[in-house]
Amino acid sequence: MPDFEYSRWDGSQEFTPQSADQIFDEFSRYMLDYGEYMLDNLEQWQEENPDVVDLLIKQGYVDRDEEGKFRITPKGIRRVESKALDELFDISRKDKFGKHETEFRGPGQTVHEESKPYQYGDPVSNLNMHETLKNALYRQGGGSPIEVCEEDLVVHDTEYQTSCATVVLLDMSGSMNRFGKFGQAKKVAMAMQALVRGKYQGDFLQVVGFYTYASPLSERELLYSAPKEVSIYDSRVRLRINLDQPPGFVPEHFTNIQAGLQFARRVLKRQPAQNKQIITITDGEPTAHIEGREIVLIYPPAERTAQITLSEVKRCADEGIHLSSFALIEDYFYLNLVNFVEQMAQVSGGIAAYCNADDLGNMVIDSFVGGRRNRRAI
Secondary structure, eight states, X not given: OOOOOXXXXXXXXXXXXXXXXXXXXXXXXXXXXXXXXXXXXXXHHHHHXXXXXXXXXXXXXXXXXXXXXXEEOHHHHHHHHHHHHHHHHOTTOHXXXXXXXXXXXXXXXXXXXXXXXXXXXXXXXXXXHHHHHHHHHHHHTSOSSOOOOGGGOEEEEEEEOOOEEEEEEEEOSGGGGGGGHHXXXXXXXXXXXXXXXXXXXXXXXXXXXXXXXXXXXXXXXXXXXXXXXXXXXXXXXXXXXXXXXXXXXOOOOSOXXXXXXXHHHHHHHTOOOSEEEEEEEESSOOOEEEETTEEEEEESOOHHXXXXXXXXXXXXXXXXXXXXXXXXXXXXXXXXXXXXXXXXXXXXXXXXXXEOGGGHHHHHHHHHHHTTOOOOOO
């Protein structure tokens, strides 16, 4: 135990209370792990220490919805995303996180140090006035007024910026509760949202949570999300759930990677981007799959579930989607999980990696940027 010394406060010492930013940052760290449950604590704070909650409201991080319940504002969500990006990817290293360059030229970011003769269709906004006037002066041999002809025109060259549509599949099964795995994975997804908004505005990004089912997550829903609670503890499970007439109780803590991939493939099919990719973050083998209009829950993991999931992996790859899969192995070196994500990579021609949750951020961002590099021929 550390030793502390205390003295009576006589009023002369400067007291610096925590700012609203500091309070909200601390609160949001708990939200990464526990999600919407933390909003209930604000009700208790309001009763015990209303000044703190009022400070968050005044700063614009928290407000109440139509039903009077506390919610995180868009400003608060943006702060969580930006903080996640700062912490995970060290955004100060601009050389690592600048826009990806390709050898292709076209509409994109201006490169001021390079110019080229004007061609019909080049944006006039990219006109290099200095070089244009110099060409006109050289052609007419000096003097004034300077008469500019089309042959004098020079425009700044531009770099083609690939656009990409990405779906992040986030495992929300019960085991993600352990060792802070879900909080770290959610932080990565939120940081990617900040990255796309700040540096890849032409990209499409959708986060999808998968468990027994799969569902899209808005930015607020992602912040509020948490792993599904384990609801049955049988050592062996064999259940079939009718999707059209589901029973009143459905255990949701299973791992349905196939449903996530199927949902992602349908989302990406509607996107016009030339490059499409799915990034899967999971900590377990699939224990659920879809057969017709039924969801099949099987534990321990079964070969049939693995094969049906891999068939969906192949469908994604056949549609030109790049797949990257990341296995979180916090609990132990789970050989079967590693083998499965490697199978996903073999079937799809994509990437497989296993890592601890703390190492996930840089690996995912490298995969995200790498998945943007290929400009598909039309």
